[in-house]
Amino acid sequence: MKDRDPEAKPASTPMRGSFSRRKALKTLGGAGLAVSAAPFIVRRAFADSAQPMGPGGIPLARPDHPVTLPMYEDPLKAGMAPETGGDFVVYVYADYIDKGLVNEFCKTHGVNMQLTTYDSQDEAITKQATHAVRPDVVNITPDRLAQGVAGKLIKPINHSYIPNLAANVWEGLQSPFYDVGSQYTVPYTVYKTGIGWRADKIKEDIAKLENPWSIFWNAKEYTGYVGVLDDARESLVMAMLYRQFYDINTEDPAEIDKALADLKALIPICNPKINITEYQTLATKQSWLHESWSGDLLGAYVNYLPAGDDGSALRFWAAPKGKGPIQNDCWAVSASTTKPVLAHMFLNYILDQDVAFNNFSKFTGYQPPQKSMTADALIAKGIVPETLRTAVMGPEDVGAGCLQECTLTSTGQKLWQSAYAKFNSGT
Amino acid sequence: MTEIALKARHSAPPTALRRFRDWLANPWGRPRFLVLVTWLYILTSIAPVIIAIQFSFNSGRSVTAWQGFSLSRWYWGDPVDSVWHDPTLQQALFQSLKLAGLDMLVATPLGVILALGLARWRGRLAAPANFLMLFPLVTPELVMGVSLYLVILYLFTFIHPSTLAQMLGHVTFSLSYVVVIVRGRLFSIGRQYEEAAADLGATPWETLRLVLLPLLLPAILSSLMIVFAISIDDFVISQWLSCGAQCDTVPIRIYSATRAAPLPSVNALAAIMVYFTVTALGLTYLVYRFMTRHERPKGGGAAASMMGDIGGM
C-alpha cells in the first residue's frame, strides 16, 4: 500500500466487485459434471480403470490419475497470420482481468474489445452450449474441461502460437493432470487454501502449531471473529485436514459425516461466520481468523487496509504440498471463435511476464504461475510484505503429488452438498 | 377513616412518584405513555437512516467512526471509490432507476385497468381473479424469486436472466399494490359521477375518459409513487433474476457491501436513493393535495385521505 502507484487503478473495484468470481470459486468443486451427450470421434482416449468415470466416457481427472483429453479435431495450423477487424469477445468472470490490458491487446491488433462476464461456471457453460454467447476465448476451470471438450465448447490449441507457455509458466503446470500435454488450456491463476489470521489479535503462532487446523477447534476466546469459507468442498475439507485425512475427493458417506460432525462442533466453540469476504474483513479487523485462499491475503494487503494499518499483522499459512488443497484455473480457445489465430495470441499475451504481473499486482491479486514471480521477487518489488511470503506460491506447490479438489460423481456431489447444508443449518 | 387521617392523606405534599403517576394517569390529558412510545418508535426508526446518511458525508473511510465532514468525497470527490467515479456503484444506481421507471410504466396502466375490471366485474370468475390478484401480496419474495428463476430457466427459456426478466418480476408483484390503491379510490368516489355523466348523455368511452380517469388521477399518482418505492426497494427478485454485475441494483450492492467491509460510498449510494424517493414523495404529495383540494374536509387531512385510499386493503 505504501508504494502503490496512485495513478494505477487499484483493484478495489475488482476485489469488491469480484464477488462473482469468488462466488464461483465456491462452486468449483461442487459444479456439475454436465457433459453433452453429443457424440464425438475419439482420437486418443485414456482411461485408468481404477478411476471414477464421468459421463461421456471421459474419466474424472485426479492429480495422481492424469487424463489426456480426447481431441475431436486437429489444432490450428501453424504459421497463420492473425485476423483483424471486428469484435474480439473475451468471456470471463466479472472483475477478473484488467480491462485495460485486454483493451491494449485489442487495439494492437485492430479489433474491438468485448468483455462479456459471467457469474458462475454453470452460467458460462450453459450460455456457450446454447450459443447465447459466442466468445473467442473463455476462462474455464479444470473441473469443467470434460464438459467443455465433450460438448465441443473449446478447441485444441497449437503451442507454436503460445511460446510464453513453455517460457514463462511453471514446469508443473505445463502438462497438468487435468489436461495432459496442455492440449486445450493454459493456466491463469493459482491459489492454495489455508488459514489467514491477524497476528495482533490471535496470540497463537499458528504456523508453528503441530496441527495448525486445530486452532479453529480451540478458538473459543475468538468467538464471533472466526470464519469458514462459504463453500461446500472447502469447509468440509478443512475438517478432513484437521483429522489428517487427505482423500479430499472421497465419496464415502462415513468420512463426509465425520467431517460434518467436526464442523458442527465448531459452532458452539467459536460460532464461525460462513462467508467469502475474508479479503476485506481480515483487513478491517472484523475477522481475526478465517479459512482463506492465498489470493485473499494478498488482495487484503494491497487493497483493503484501512488508514493507519500497514498490514504487518496479516498472516497466512498453508500446508505443504500434498497436505493442503491448491487450485488453478485456465484459459481456452472457444469453439465458436472466428479469430482462432488471434485467440491463440491472446492466450500468449496473458502469459507474458509483464502483462501477468500488472494484472496481478494492480488488479486481481490472484497469482499467475509465472517463473519470474517468485516470492523473493515480489517481496523485493514491495508488492508483498515479508510477513505474507507464505501466501505466495511457487512451482514446487503444483504438479504430481499435490492435493486438489476435483470433480465428483453426481452421487458424491449430493453427499457433499447435503452435508454442507446441514452444517449451514446450525442444527 | 377519621377526618384527621383523611386530611393527612390528602394534604401531604405529593411525592415525586405520586406526581409522576398522576401525570401518566391523567384522563383528560394526552396519554403520556402512548406519546412516549410513539415518539420513541419514530425516533428509533428514522435515526439509523439519518445516521447512515450522515456517514455518507464522512471524510474518512469508516462507516462507524465519524472522522469529519466532507460534502463530496463519497458522492463525487474520491477519484476511485465515490459514486460518481465507481462504475459498479453508478451502474447499480442506473439499473435501479431504470427498473423502477420500467416498472412504473408497465405496472401502473396494467394495474389501473385491472383494478377497474376487478372492482366492477360481476361474473363468476371475478372472485377467483380477485383472489389471484391478492396472492402476490402475501407470497414471500423468496418463493416468487425462486419460481420466476426456475420458470425462466426451464420453461420460458427465451427470456434470459436480464433486466427484462427483472422488470417482469417487478411488475408482477407491483400489480397488486396498484390494484389495491386504485380500488380504494374507486370505492370512495362511488358511481355517482359516472351516472351523472351518463344521464347527461356521455358515451361510456367519454365517461371513462373525461370523468373516471381524472377522478382516479390521485390514486394513479399514489400508485406510481408506491410502485417506484417498492421497485427501488426490491432485493430478492432482482437478485434471483440478475444477469451478473451488469444487472445488479442498489439493494444488491448494499447487500454485498454490508456483508463484507463497506465504504461510505455505499452509504452515499443508498442516500441518493433516499433523496430521490423523498423528493418524488414530496412532489406527489403536493400534486395530490392540489388535485384533491375540492374533496377534503376543511382543515387539512390530505395525508389522512391518502391513507384512506392506501388503506383500502
Added chain:
Amino acid sequence: MYPKWLWPIFALPGVVWLILLFLTPFYAVVGVAFGGVDPIFQNPLPAWNPLDWDFTSFLDTLSGFLPGRTYWGIFLRTAEYVGIALAISLIVGYPVAYYITRHSGRMKSLLLALLILPFWVSYLMRMLAWVNLFAPEGYVNAFLRWTTLVTTPPDWLNGNPVSVILGLAYGYIPYLILPLLASLDRIDKSLLEAARDLGASPFRAFLHVTLPLSKTGILGASVIIALPMFGDYYTPNIVSGSPKTSMLGNQIEIYFHGGPQPSVGAALTLILSAFLGVLMAYYMFTVAKAQREAQA
C-alpha cells in the same frame, strides 16, 4: 351504462399477466420438485405432466421436517424468530398505531408522514444503517461506553439470535404499522363514546371495545409481515452470518446456487409455501367468520 363485457376485458391483461408470471412459475417449482435430474447435465428436468411426477425426492425432503430430522431444527428456529419478532413488532406497533389514530389530533398528518418515511427507505438500507450502528465501534456501543454502564459493550454482530430477531423486528415493523393504522382508523369512534357513556374506564373501554374490534386488523397486519418473514434469508446473513442463526430461506438458497439437487430446493420452497398457505387460510377463515358475525 357500461357494456357488460367491458370490465372482464379490462381485467384480462392483468389476469393473463399474473397467470403467466405468477401461477406458471409456481407450477415450474412444482415441476422441478417432482421432476427428475438430468443424469448428464445435472440440471433439473421439470416434469410438466402430472402423470410424470416423481414423489420420491419430495417425500424424502418432506420427511426431513419430522421432529428430530434434518429440517426440523431450522424450521423451529425460523418459526421462533418470526414469532418473537412479530410479538415485538405488535407490542411496539400497536400502541403507536393506536396513538396516531385516536389521540394525535393536529399532529396526525406529521406523525403519519414520519411513520411512512421508513417505508420509503429501502429495507436493505435500513439494515445497513442498523449494522453500522451496532458494529463494534458504532454509535450504540460508543453510547454504552459513554454512559459507563457497560465497560465492555457486547458484540452485537457476532452471530447471536437476539440481533437477528431485533433486526427482523426493526426491518418489518413499518410494514405492520401501516395496515394496522388503516384498520384502527376504521373503528367507529361512536362505539367507544358509547362505552364511556355507559361508565367504562378508559382502560376497560379499550379492553372490551377497541381491542376486540381491532382483532381482524391485528391478524391482517400480522399476516402481512409474518409470511414474508418466513422466507427471509438476507437479514440473518447481514446481521449475523453464522450458521447458528440461519433460517429456512438460507437452506433454500444453498440448493439453488449450483449443485446437483435443485429439486430439493424446489421441494423446500413448496413445503414452505404450503405451510404459509395454511396460515393464510386460517387468516381468511377468521376474517370470513368475523364478517359473518358482524353481519349477524
